[in-house]
Amino acid sequence: MTTALHVHDLCVTYDREIVLRDVHALLHPGDSVALIGPNGAGKSTFIKAILGLVPASSGYVEVLGTTPAKARPKVAYVPQIDHLDTRFPVSVQQVALMGRYRRIGWFRRPSKVDKAAALDALDEVGIADRANDTFGVLSGGQRQRVLIARAIAQEAELLLLDEPFNGVDSVTQDVLIDVLARLRAGGAAVVMATHDISVAHLACGHACLLNRRQVAFGRLDDALTADTLKVTYGHHAVVLAEGTALLSTH
Amino acid sequence: MRHLLDLYDSGVMRRALIEAVLVGSLCGAVGAHVVLRRLPFFTITVAHATFPGIVLASIVGLSELAGGLAFASLLVVAIYLTMGDRSLDTNTAVGVALAGSFGLGVMLQSAQNGFTKDLAAILVGSVLTVDRRDLLTTTAVGLVVLGSLAATHKELVLRAFDPEGAAAQGYPRMLDLGLLLCVGATVVTSVPAVGTILSVALLSVPALTARLVTRRVSTAMVAGAAYGAASGVLGLTASAQWDLAAGASIALASAWLFFVTFAVVSATGRVSRRHVPRDAAPA
Amino acid sequence: MLVTIRFLTEPFTPGYMQRAFAIALILSALAGVVGVVVQLRQLSFMTDALTHTVFPGVAIAFVAGQSLFIGALVAGTASAVLLTIAARSTRIDHDAFMALVLASLFSIGVIVVSRNRTYSADLTALLFGRVLAVNSREILETAIVAVVVLGILALMYKELLLRSFDEVGAEAMGYSLLRIDLVVNILVALVVVAAVRAVGTALVVALLITPAATARLVCVRLGRLVVASVLVAAIAAWLGLVISYDTSVHHGVRLAAGATIVVVLTAIFAAVATLTAVRSRRVRRRTLAEVTS
Numbered sequence: 146m147t148t149a150l151h152v153h154d155l156c157v158t159y160d161r162e163i164v165l166r167d168v169h170a171l172l173h174p175g176d177s178v179a180l181i182g183p184n185g186a187g188k189s190t191f192i193k194a195i196l197g198l199v200p201a202s203s204g205y206v207e208v209l210g211t212t213p214a215k216a217r218p219k220v221a222y223v224p225q226i227d228h229l230d231t232r233f234p235v236s237v238q239q240v241a242l243m244g245r246y247r248r249i250g251w252f253r254r255p256s257k258v259d260k261a262a263a264l265d266a267l268d269e270v271g272i273a274d275r276a277n278d279t280f281g282v283l284s285g286g287q288r289q290r291v292l293i294a295r296a297i298a299q300e301a302e303l304l305l306l307d308e309p310f311n312g313v314d315s316v317t318q319d320v321l322i323d324v325l326a327r328l329r330a331g332g333a334a335v336v337m338a339t340h341d342i343s344v345a346h347l348a349c350g351h352a353c354l355l356n357r358r359q360v361a362f363g364r365l366d367d368a369l370t371a372d373t374l375k376v377t378y379g380h381h382a383v384v385l386a387e388g389t390a391l392l393s394t395h
Numbered sequence: 396m397r398h399l400l401d402l403y404d405s406g407v408m409r410r411a412l413i414e415a416v417l418v419g420s421l422c423g424a425v426g427a428h429v430v431l432r433r434l435p436f437f438t439i440t441v442a443h444a445t446f447p448g449i450v451l452a453s454i455v456g457l458s459e460l461a462g463g464l465a466f467a468s469l470l471v472v473a474i475y476l477t478m479g480d481r482s483l484d485t486n487t488a489v490g491v492a493l494a495g496s497f498g499l500g501v502m503l504q505s506a507q508n509g510f511t512k513d514l515a516a517i518l519v520g521s522v523l524t525v526d527r528r529d530l531l532t533t534t535a536v537g538l539v540v541l542g543s544l545a546a547t548h549k550e551l552v553l554r555a556f557d558p559e560g561a562a563a564q565g566y567p568r569m570l571d572l573g574l575l576l577c578v579g580a581t582v583v584t585s586v587p588a589v590g591t592i593l594s595v596a597l598l599s600v601p602a603l604t605a606r607l608v609t610r611r612v613s614t615a616m617v618a619g620a621a622y623g624a625a626s627g628v629l630g631l632t633a634s635a636q637w638d639l640a641a642g643a644s645i646a647l648a649s650a651w652l653f654f655v656t657f658a659v660v661s662a663t664g665r666v667s668r669r670h671v672p673r674d675a676a677p678a
Numbered sequence: 679m680l681v682t683i684r685f686l687t688e689p690f691t692p693g694y695m696q697r698a699f700a701i702a703l704i705l706s707a708l709a710g711v712v713g714v715v716v717q718l719r720q721l722s723f724m725t726d727a728l729t730h731t732v733f734p735g736v737a738i739a740f741v742a743g744q745s746l747f748i749g750a751l752v753a754g755t756a757s758a759v760l761l762t763i764a765a766r767s768t769r770i771d772h773d774a775f776m777a778l779v780l781a782s783l784f785s786i787g788v789i790v791v792s793r794n795r796t797y798s799a800d801l802t803a804l805l806f807g808r809v810l811a812v813n814s815r816e817i818l819e820t821a822i823v824a825v826v827v828l829g830i831l832a833l834m835y836k837e838l839l840l841r842s843f844d845e846v847g848a849e850a851m852g853y854s855l856l857r858i859d860l861v862v863n864i865l866v867a868l869v870v871v872a873a874v875r876a877v878g879t880a881l882v883v884a885l886l887i888t889p890a891a892t893a894r895l896v897c898v899r900l901g902r903l904v905v906a907s908v909l910v911a912a913i914a915a916w917l918g919l920v921i922s923y924d925t926s927v928h929h930g931v932r933l934a935a936g937a938t939i940v941v942v943l944t945a946i947f948a949a950v951a952t953l954t955a956v957r958s959r960r961v962r963r964r965t966l967a968e969v970t971s
Contacts, residue, residue, distance in 0.1 A: 196850045217852030224846055233718065233843050234900040243840045247851055252833040279898050295847075305850070435777040436723040487891045490722030491947050494884030498940025501806050501881070505934035515798040518805070519788050592730065593788075596781030603774040640792035643785035650782040 147210035149174050149303050149334030150195065154204035157190055165190050167358045168204070172351070174302065177325065177335040178362075179345035181369070182355035182377055188338035191355065192305050195336065196222060209302055218247040221301035225308050226288045231281030238276040240291050241267050244298035266297035269327075270320055286317030293324060304328065306337040310344045322348050342369070402635040407523055414525045414533060415627030415645060418588040419597060421537040423623025425581045426602030427615040428544065428574060431555050435599045436486075437474070437575070440493040441582045442591040444470035446500035449517050449586070454507050460532055463586060467579040470496070475572045520590030520642030522631065529587055536584045540577045544616075547573065552612050588627075589642040596646035597623055604653040607660050622652055686916075689923035698809045698935065701817050701876045702915035705869075705885060708824040710908035711831065712869050713890030714900075715862060718842040722887055723773070724761060725866055727780040729883045731757030732870045734787035736804050736879065741790055746804075747819050750874045754867035757783055762860045807878030809919075809935045816875045823872035827865050834861060839900075877936040884940040885911060892947045895954050914943040 148171060155168040165187035172178060180188045193199040194206055197213030208216035221244065241263035242255055249255055255263075267273040270290040275283060280291065289309060296304050304325075310318055325335055325348050339345055345352060345365065352368040354360040354377045361368040361377075403409055429438055445463035452462025470492055477488040504514055516524070544551065547570065554561040554570055561570070578598070585594040601622035605615045629652070630645030689695050716725050735753020739746050757779070764775045791801050831838070841848045841858045849855055866886065873882035893906035918939030925931045 198846075198849060214852070217850060220850065222847055222850035224844065228846070229844060234898055234903055235839065235843050236899075239839065240843070243836075243843070243847070246836055246840055247853075249836070251837065255836070299851075430771055430774045433771070433773045435773045436726070439723075439726060439777070484720075484894075486720055486722055487717065487887070487894070490726070490883075490887040491891050491944065493722075493726060494881075494887050495940060495944030495947070497880055498884055498937045498944060501937035502933050502941050505937060506931050515801045518801070592784060593781055595777050596785070599774040599777040600781065603771065603778060606771070638793075639789045640785075643788035643792070646781045646785040647789070650778055650785075653778060 148172065148207070149176065149209060150336065151207040152195075152204070153207075155191075155194060155201050155206060156203040157187070157194055157199055158202040159190075159199075163357070165194075165355070165357060168353075168355075168362075169359065170353055170362050172334045172336070174332045174334055175329045176351055177329055177337065177349040178351035178353050179349040179365070180336065180338040180353050180355060181340065181342065181345060182360075183340070185357075186355045186377070187357055188355060189307060191353075192222070192307060192336065192338060195303075195305060196220065216303070219301055220303045220305060221296035221299045223289075223292045223296050223304065223306040223309060225311060226285055226292065227312075229280075229288070231288075233281060235280050236276070237267065237272065237278050237280055237283065237291050238263055240280050241276075241294045241298050244295040244300075247299075262300075263294070263298045266294040267291070269297055270294045270324055271316075284314070286313035289313050290317055290320060293321060297324070297328070302333055304333055304335045304337075306335065308338055308340075310339060310341055318344070342374075345369070399632060399636070402632060408631075408635065410525055410527070410530060411522045411641070412628065412631055413530055414522055414588050415631045415641075416624045417530065417533045417537060418585045419601070419623035419625070419627030419645070420620035421533070421540065421581055421623070422585055422594070422597035423601035423605070423619035423621065423626075424541060424616040425544065425578060426598045426600075426623070427605065427612055427619045428551065428555075429578060429598050430602040430606060431612060431615075432574070434575075434578060435595055437489060438578060438582060438598045439595045440474075440489050440496075441467050441470060441579045442586070442594045443493045443500075444496040445583050445586055446517060446591050447496050447503055449591075450500050450503045450507075454503065460583060463583040464580065466496070467583050468576060471572070471575045471579045475575060478571070516590070517586065518590050518592050519640060520586065520588050520593065520645075522588045522641045522645075525587050533584050536580055540580055543573065543577055548613065555612075589645055593642050593646040596649055597626065600646075600649040600653055601626055604649075604656050607653075607656050622649070622656075626652055685924060686920055689920050689927075694810050695919065695923060697812050697814065697817060698876075698919055699916070701812050701820055702809065702919060702939065703912055704817070704820050704824050705873050705876060705882075706889070706911035706915045707908050708820075708827060708872060709869050709882065709885035710889045710911040711828060711904055712865055713886045713888075713911075714893070714904050714907050715831070715838060715842075716866060716886050717890040717894055719838075719862060721862070721866065723776065724765060724863060725886050726883050727761055727776050728754070728758060728863065728867045729870050729879045730780045731761065731783040732867060732874070733804070733879050734783050734790065736874055737787035737790040740800065740804060741794060746874055747816075747871065750871040750879075751868075753783075754871045755864055758863040758867040759860065762856070762863045766856065766859070803878075804874075805878045805880040806934065807874065807876050807881065807936050809876040809939075812875055820872045820876070823868055827868050827872075830861070830865060834858075838862065877939070881936050881940050884943055888940075888943045888947050889914070892943075892950050895947075895950050910946060911943070914946055915939050918942040 150170060150172040152168050152170040156166040157164050168191065180191060182188055190199060194201060195208060195213060206213050209219055242259060245255060245259040245262060249259055264273055264276060267276055270293050272287055272290050309321055329335060337349060350365055352365045353362045354368060354373050356377045361373040403412055429435060445467050448462040448466025449459045452459045474489055478485050550566055550570055551574060582594050585597055589597055602619040604622045605618035609615050609618050626645055626649035630648035631641060633639060634641040634644035690699055732750050732754045735749040736746050739749025760779055761776060764779050765772050767775050794800055837853060837858055841855060869886060870879060870882050889911035890907040892910045893903050897903045897906050919935055922933040922935040922938040925933050
């Protein structure tokens with residue numbers, strides 16, 4: 146069986162400055178890892194390295210048994226919702242359909258099958274009734290669900306999510322956790338940047354703690370301990386029982 | 396060498412040289428802010444907006460500088476106002492204004508049968524026809540603009556570096572308006588020398604070159620002024636020597652200086668990496 | 679009533695006016711559609727740069743006595759490649775770098791034309807076109823470019839949509855942004871090429887920016903956006919030609935046709951922008967009143 150993600154001694158430098166180092170990770174299909182760390186810890190950098198959008202200055206990243214660049218069509222990336230222009234004239238269904246584009250190929254129009262797949266994906270996140278609305282008029286949580294639907298329509302084997310629970314409503318949070326579990330049951334692996342530790346407990350089996358270097362990687366209960374959290378967040382963490390923690394953002 | 400100096404024997408050429416150096420250094424210095432705040436597109440638009448103003452002024456017999464300045468200020472204020480309006484994308488407004496003012500200028504010009512001033516002169520400049528009054532105007536506008544920029548230097552740098560921080564400290568948005576008006580006035584002053592279409596060259600290329608060799612905004616203004624003046628001298632000399640259009644030669648000279656500097660700096664390994672835009676940095 | 683109809687149709691009796699109208703309509707459709715892409719990708723600056731960088735090709739072809747169309751085609755394609763690379767440069771500030779490319783290429787064009795004795799008149803004709811002097815062959819050339827450009831747009835529709843909407847997402851899915859951007863910029867350059875004869879390189883920027891910007895003020899849906907953009911461009915082309923004809927034939931004031939079209943376009947934009955601003959302010963005030971009462 147091929148691994149979903151294999152990272153060995155990854156180091157990313159930017160402008161001769163090391164922004165992330167000592168990263169090791171191994172994910173199998175169906176696994177899910179939460180990238181945990183303060184702002185500027187290198188979570189987004191790690192995701193970009195998995196996409197092959199920033200080069201590894203040493204070490205290597207292997208995605209779905211191949212290089213990050215070659216694996217991209219099978220990797221779904223879900224950006225932070227506030228990175229997208231809400232005034233952009235695109236319908237909800239069109240956004241979901243975008244997940245099918247690589248499958249459809251250059252110069253071809255989406256077929257009935259593709260459109261049905263997009264609608265099914267929207268249905269799965271409970272937003273099919275808004276298919277014809279403009280993307281920008283939806284609430285933040287609804288937009289996040291549409292982006293997840295796009296990833297579902299892509300039928301990706303690895304999902305990369307950048308802070309998917311940021312600023313979403315509780316309905317969306319439940320839907321996301323539910324959908325991610327189903328995707329994992331179907332054999333997809335999930336990498337999710339978050340700074341919400343309770344969400345990590347709900348959605349992930351593994352944890353990867355980062356603060357410009359890897360503090361810990363492993364099964365959630367092993368990796369996410371009072372000690373590792375203290376190292377990751379310094380004295381900004383007030384660690385409570387059983388690996389939960391209160392974090393101050395400053 | 397003697398031969399090149401001979402080119403500047405006549406009063407016409409000497410005035411042209413002085414104008415080229417004045418405009419070049421003014422644009423080079425102001426350009427530091429144009430590059431810093433990413434205003435090249437805005438600069439082009441202001442330059443286009445001066446065009447109908449100049450045409451209108453020459454039709455009704457007013458000073459072309461006043462006409463250009465009036466239209467440029469009008470546009471600057473209009474753009475400044477749309478910057479606060481969320482329903483209208485500033486870049487779009489700038490684009491529409493750019494495209495529209497050119498049309499207006501040409502339409503006005505065409506209505507004037509037997510037009511008073513050569514259209515090409517406005518578009519690409521005619522540095523050889525500047526007179527003593529033009530030189531005085533350039534000097535006066537230059538002193539006002541550079542004086543204003545120097546007086547508000549630290550505030551402008553703060554505003555460029557950290558807009559929210561500047562706002563939080565209570566600096567008014569009028570600061571931006573002031574900067575835009577300074578750029579507008581500089582554009583208008585440069586039109587007789589390089590014309591409306593090419594003024595953007597002097598307002599961004601020397602400053603871009605300056606950023607290859609210096610890190611500070613203040614030194615970039617000085618280096619930009621030097622590069623701008625050098626572009627003026629080189630371009631004018633080349634144009635006189637080989638009988639080329641002067642404004643275009645000055646613009647090309649500034650580009651040539653950029654590439655030479657770039658080559659030298661690259662060869663000596665001194666290109667600083669700070670030109671990588673911040674948004675390209677991994678978060 | 680009858681007078682109005684005559685005012686609007688009479689101008690199109692002479693053959694040159696019919697040809698002018700035909701080419702203006704083709705250009706409206708072409709620039710109206712491509713303008714929507716310019717609008718969504720926020721390429722106003724790139725578009726303006728392209729109109730200037732096509733110029734040296736036109737100038738060289740003119741001086742060498744070759745087809746302006748071919749000259750524009752070569753310069754347009756080459757400079758689209760150059761500007762695409764300039765716009766993606768990370769080592770040098772890309773706005774200023776694009777300004778550098780724009781100014782250098784345009785200067786070369788000016789220098790080439792300045793070697794001619796009829797310099798000033800030539801420069802004006804090349805920059806602003808002569809819509810009243812187009813012949814059937816030029817109409818055909820423009821129509822062919824229009825078909826090619828619209829065809830490519832139709833084929834690449836979905837990739838362009840994705841890239842405009844979500845840049846990182848498109849890259850993450852394995853699309854080469856450079857390749858997509860290159861195609862878009864070449865398409866924009868081709869519109870400039872198609873417009874060289876009729877409106878000249880300096881005025882085509884209005885056709886590419888203003889109709890789509892106007893449509894954006896009132897439409898949210900992509901399909902309607904395209905239709906509205908083309909409609910605005912076509913109406914402005916028609917009105918512009920009518921006004922320029924009427925003033926010169928009946929009132930003795932010669933208004934350049936291409937420039938008049940641009941002024942009408944800008945006036946339409948200004949009117950629509952004012953109306954939408956007033957309306958949205960009124961809606962805001964009403965909502966406020968409802969909330970407070």
